[in-house]
Amino acid sequence: MKRHLLLTSFMLSALGCGGSSQSPEAKPSEPQPPVVTLPGQPNDGLAPLSSSTPDTNEHLAGGAVTTDVQNEDAFSQSAPAIRSDFALDAVFKSGDHLFRGTHKGLGPVFNNPTCQGCHIKDGRGEVPSSPQRAMTSMFLRISDENGQPDAVYGDQLQTFGTVAGHPTGALPKFNGALDEGLAYGEAYAFVEYENVTGKFADGEEYELRKPIYKVTDLSYGPFNDTVRFSARVSPAIFGSGLLHAIPEQYITSYADPDDVDNDGISGRAVYVTEPISEQTKLARFGYKLGTASVLQQIAGAYRGDMGVTNRINQAEPCTENQVACNEQAALEQNSEANGLDLSDLDLAQVEFYNRLLAVPVRRGFDVQTSTWQEDVKHGRALFFDANCNGCHVPRHKTGEAPASLLGDVDILGFTGESTPIAALSEQVIYPYSDLLLHDMGGECAPIKLENAQGGSCQVGENCIYVQLCEGLADNRPEGEASGTEWRTTPLWGLGLVQQVNARATYLHDGRARTISEAILWHGGEAEKAKQAYLAMSKTERSQLLAFLNSL
Incomplete structure (x- = not known):
């Protein structure tokens, strides 16, 4: 773990002989050098973690918000504290129902008709099995070279559109929206390896x-001349309420943007404007830290992924240059206030559901004897030795979990109160993330136009936009993040990802088929950790992977 160090210096004073006419003029005091505090253990009242001995309750990854379920439903369990409370359990189940279902006002363009369709069983999405299968739980963000939305396509490509005769959504068609005036999906994205x-x-x-x-x-016509793409597989959502409840100062204690401790790791905190309150808050969610709260994250997904407008995102996912999209939006029959697709009550219940999803218990721990499997224990020590914990910070402590900005809800409506969520408060948790931005290295070639045979192409139906990158870079700035920076992904539940969804893979774009492959893609600030993994013996690699699979 990084440590707090305080750099100080002595002041130098000019000394003279009292009363002597020959004494030199006193020199002014030298200015003190700045005090530099290095990142490290937050002032959360917890003893520093040991690299060799796990915490007593480290197997309870979510503290009291931990579930014993370890099958395909491991990511879909409610926090134990609300199961015996009829009112809270009812809100959770109502939010679950909404999360799985479709909504009025879907589209006019969208990626998936349901939340659950992207976050499969509340876990990760998946890469299509072939280029002929459309993306349904992953998508491409787009922009120009400066990170600004494309003038025609906005900041995200939606694969499906609302067109009569296409009950599950109309796939993109070259110039279809321009020539026919119909809201086809915006563009067809696929991946080859x-x-x-x-x-x-x-x-x-x-x-x-x-x-x-x-x-x-x-x-809807061509992209801007400096277009950038960034592929995203939908992440797992369990435990998000606990991450939301970590006090800001605990997270920022690990920030080291100038790498003053010279360990090669320089995590950055990001701040964004929180909707409704309009306050500047620490960003915690999104692959590039774009949102400050669970509410902001899901409201953005409703609009961006499903075309479902809501109190926080009231505009349809159509730019002013997408005439067919806007004309289709005008035909939507919305019964909610201000013509929105989703009511505040539904949004609040889905927020509650997201925040109260429990974290799976760790594997490899014998509760009867309070002992860990030896390979898991050795793997944990190797994780620390390689300084993987420099970014994947194992432990945090939540504070008072903030109330929803929409207010408290029950099964029928808002209660008129706004109270903190006791079940998420004051918990010692083990998410294995510092929730900061890190430069992961890599670079991308400029996006080019090719034909199907890989030859040069200038314009027309047969031209394909192609992006090829080295490492994890996407070359696309987003908010305060550069084209090589990413949030440290929490590792809790890692070993159950493919138990929940056998087709799921790893990293932000799903390129890694195994946990080992995910490690080997690390670069930039994580290059030293990757080199440590490459240098391990086969036995040590097996131990490290046993530990990671226990998370």
Whole structure:
């Protein structure tokens, strides 16, 4: 763990002989150097973590918000504290129902008709099995070279559109919206892979798959001349209420933007404007830290992924240059206030559901003997030795979990109160993330136009936009994040990802088929940790993976 160090210096004073006419003129005091506080253990009242001995209750990843369920429903359980409270349990189940269902006002363009369709069983989405299958739980964010939304397509590509005769959504069609005036999906994105091989220090070979993103069938005309893409697989959502409840100062204690401790890690805190309160708050959610709260995150997803407008995101996902999209939006029959697709009550119940999802218990721990499996324990020590914990900070403590900005709800409506969520408050949790931005290295070639055979292409239906990057970079600025920066993904539940969804993969774009592959894609600030993994023996690698699979 990083430590707090205080750099100080002595003041130098000019000394003279009292009463002597020959004494030199007193020199002014030298200015003190600035006090520099290095990142480290927050002032949360907890003893520093040991690299060799796990905490007594470390197996309870979510503290009291931990579930024993470890099957395909492991990510869909409610916090134990609300199960015996009829009113709270009813709100949770109502939010669950809304999360799984469709809503009035879907579209005019969208990626998936339900929340659950993206966050499969409340876990990760998946990469389509072939380029011929449309993305339904992943998508591409887009912008120009400065991170500004595309003038025609906005900041996200929606694959499906609302067109009569297409009950599940109309796929993109080259210039279809322009020529026919119909709200086809915006563009068709797919991924192909190039194999990359390498060796561990002991000679064992590995193979990675490097993604090549391609976009075709643009329904509303060409992209801007400096277009950028960033692929995103929908992340798991359990435990988000606990992350929301960590006090800001505990998170920022790990920030080290100038790397003053010279360990190669320089996590940055990001601040955004929280809707409704309009206050500047610490960002905690999104692959590039774009939102400050669970409410802000889900409200954005409703609008961006489903085209469902709400109190926080009231505009349809159509730019002013998408005539067909706006004309279709005008046909929507909305019964909510101000013509919105989603009521405040529904939004509040879905927020409650998201925040109260429990975290799975760790594997590899014997409750009867209070002992860990030896390979898990050794793997944990290797995790610390490689300084993986420099970004994937194991432990946090929640404070008072803030009330919803929409107010408290029951099954029928708002109660008129706004109270903190006791079940999420004052919990010692083990998410394995510092919730900060880190530079993960890599770079991208400029996006180019090619034909299906890989030859040069200038314009027309046969042209395909192609993005090829090295490492984890996407070359797309977003908010305060650069094209190489990403939020540290929480690792809790990592070992159950493919138990919940056998087709799920890892990293922000799903390129890694295994946890080992995910490690080998690390670069930038994580390069030293990756090199430590490459240098491990086969036994040590097995131990490290046993530990990661126990999370």
